[in-house]
Structure formats: structure tokens, C-alpha cells
Amino acid sequence: MSEETREVIVVGGGVAGLTAGIFTARAGLDTLVVDHGESILRRNAHLENFPGFPAGVNSRLFADMLEAQASRNGCDRIESAVTGVHEADGGFDVTLDDGETLSADRVVAASWADESYLSALDVSVRSAGSKAFLQPDPDGRTDVDGLYAAGRLAEQYHQAIVAAGHGARVGITLVQDSDTPFYHDWVAPEGYFTDRGREVPPGCEEIDETERRARERESMAAMQEYFSEPHPDEPTPHPSLADDE
Numbered sequence: 001m002s003e004e005t006r007e008v009i010v011v012g013g014g015v016a017g018l019t020a021g022i023f024t025a026r027a028g029l030d031t032l033v034v035d036h037g038e039s040i041l042r043r044n045a046h047l048e049n050f051p052g053f054p055a056g057v058n059s060r061l062f063a064d065m066l067e068a069q070a071s072r073n074g075c076d077r078i079e080s081a082v083t084g085v086h087e088a089d090g091g092f093d094v095t096l097d098d099g100e101t102l103s104a105d106r107v108v109a110a111s112w113a114d115e116s117y118l119s120a121l122d123v124s125v126r127s128a129g130s131k132a133f134l135q136p137d138p139d140g141r142t143d144v145d146g147l148y149a150a151g152r153l154a155e156q157y158h159q160a161i162v163a164a165g166h167g168a169r170v171g172i173t174l175v176q177d178s179d180t181p182f183y184h185d186w187v188a189p190e191g192y193f194t195d196r197g198r199e200v201p202p203g204c205e206e207i208d209e210t211e212r213r214a215r216e217r218e219s220m221a222a223m224q225e226y227f228s229e230p231h232p233d234e235p236t237p238h239p240s241l242a243d244d245e
């Protein structure tokens with residue numbers, strides 16, 4: 001059993017899980033993403049409907065950038081499969097496939113397409129053929145206090161932007177439920193609040209012109225590097241077509 005109790009464990013490091021983790025980590029919650037396998041988005045040939053990319057983007061590059069963004073914002077990540085989640089001491093024990101057990105105050109299930117590790121909890125699941133969907137409220141809260149569901153597993157539309165948006169919504173809901181002081185996750189120019197006699201609200205930041213330009217330059221350099229070469233990986237084939245060797 002791990003000594004450390006995380007404030008948030010996110011199961012699944014795909015589009016929804018990493019986005020939820022970005023928001024909880026940026027709000028100051030100690031967040032760990034546990035991911036096994038890879039986002040189904042890596043099977044896509046070319047991602048053309050995610051806003052902000054006029055000519056589309058290689059989906060594997062997009063997934064890499066999302067992982068980097070989560071890490072940069074303080075979200076820890078380990079590669080492991082979650083095999084069980086149990087209620088314990090007002091929070092949860094999260095068991096990994098190597099037998100290790102982690103502790104968390106809150107858990108986000110963002111693990112399309114595996115909900116089997118939740119079988120010990122009394123959580124609503126809708127089965128549809130070989131698929132199973134959790135049935136949270138629109139903000140991602142399930143019937144189990146402290147357990148949230150995000151992305152396709154929560155029966156959201158099967159689109160990356162929807163998974164990202166839902167992950168963000170669930171992450172912010174969790175922050176609100178945790179009683180962390182929070183207004184909006186905004187970066188505003190210096191004076192936006194304070195020149196009107198307001199304190200900078202919790203979750204917001206004011207940055208001056210020097211800092212704004214420094215961040216812009218850093219983002220330009222990062223994007224130039226990401227987009228300097230074609231991505232080396234091919235689309236991941238459907239498991240039924242994958243070579244067994």
C-alpha cells in the first residue's frame with residue numbers, strides 16, 4: 001500500500017483523462033494519471049475536426065502534445081493498468097496490475113473502453129453489445145461520492161473535442177467539489193482585475209507584458225519543434241487486425 005494519498009487519480013491517459021488532469025493539476029490538486037495502452041485516437045489517420053488546426057493535425061502528434069501539456073502543468077503520469085477501485089477511509093484504494101495499491105481522495109474514470117475495475121462499486125453502467133457506459137450526471141459525478149466519469153466511457157459523443165471538453169468539465173467540477181478556492185482557470189493581462197480594484201480571483205493569474213512575450217516566445221519555439229518533422233508513428237491498427245507477434 002502506498003503511503004501517499006493523491007487528491008486525484010485519473011484512470012486513463014487519453015483525451016478526456018489528460019484534459020481532466022490538466023484542470024485539476026492547474027487548480028493545485030495533486031493529480032496522478034494512470035494509463036495503460038494508448039488513446040484510441042492514435043488509430044485515426046488525420047485529425048481534421050479538432051478546433052484550432054486549420055489543416056488538421058497528425059493525431060499521434062496531438063496525443064503527444066496533450067501528454068506534454070499535462071506534464072508541464074504538474075500532472076503526474078504512470079503507465080499501468082488499474083484492476084480495481086474500492087472505497088476506503090472516505091476515499092478510494094486503486095489497485096494496479098502489478099499488485100500495488102494507491103490511495104486517492106477522488107477518482108476520475110476516463111478509461112474508454114474498460115470499466116471492469118469498478119465492479120466493487122455500486123455505480124450505474126449501461127451495457128450496449130460489447131460496450132459498457134457509465135451513467136454520470138452531466139458534470140461527470142457518478143452515484144458513488146468522489147467517483148467521476150469522463151469522455152467516451154461516460155457515453156459522450158465519439159469525438160476528440162467532445163472528450164476533451166467533457167474532461168475539462170469533469171475536472172473543473174471535481175475542483176469545485178473539493179472546496180479548492182476557484183473562480184476560473186484564466187490567464188489575464190496585468191491590470192485586468194487589479195486596475196478595477198479587484199483581487200486576482202483564485203485560479204486566475206495576471207501576467208505583465210514581459211511575461212506575456214516570454215510565454216509567447218516559448219510556445220512558438222515548442223510548436224516549431226513539434227511541427228518540424230512528420231510524426232514517426234503509423235496509425236495504430238484495430239486490435240482485430242493487429243499482428244499477434
Ligand SMILES: Cc1cc2nc3c(=O)[nH]c(=O)nc-3n(C[C@H](O)[C@H](O)[C@H](O)COP(=O)(O)OP(=O)(O)OC[C@H]3O[C@@H](n4cnc5c(N)ncnc54)[C@H](O)[C@@H]3O)c2cc1C
Binds near residue numbers: 081157
Ligand atoms: C479509427 C478512429 C478514427 C477516429 N477519428 C476521429 C476524428 O477524426 N475526430 C475525432 O474527433 N475523433 C476521432 N476518433 C474518436 C476519438 O479518438 C475518441 O472519441 C476519443 O479519443 C475518446 O477519448 P477518451 O479519453 O474517452 O478515450 P481514449 O482517448 O481512448 O483514452 C482512454 C485511455 O484509457 C486507457 N485505459 C483503458 N483502460 C484502462 C485501465 N484499466 N487502466 C488504465 N488505463 C486504461 C486507454 O489505454 C486510453 O489511453 C477516432 C477514433 C478511431 C478509432
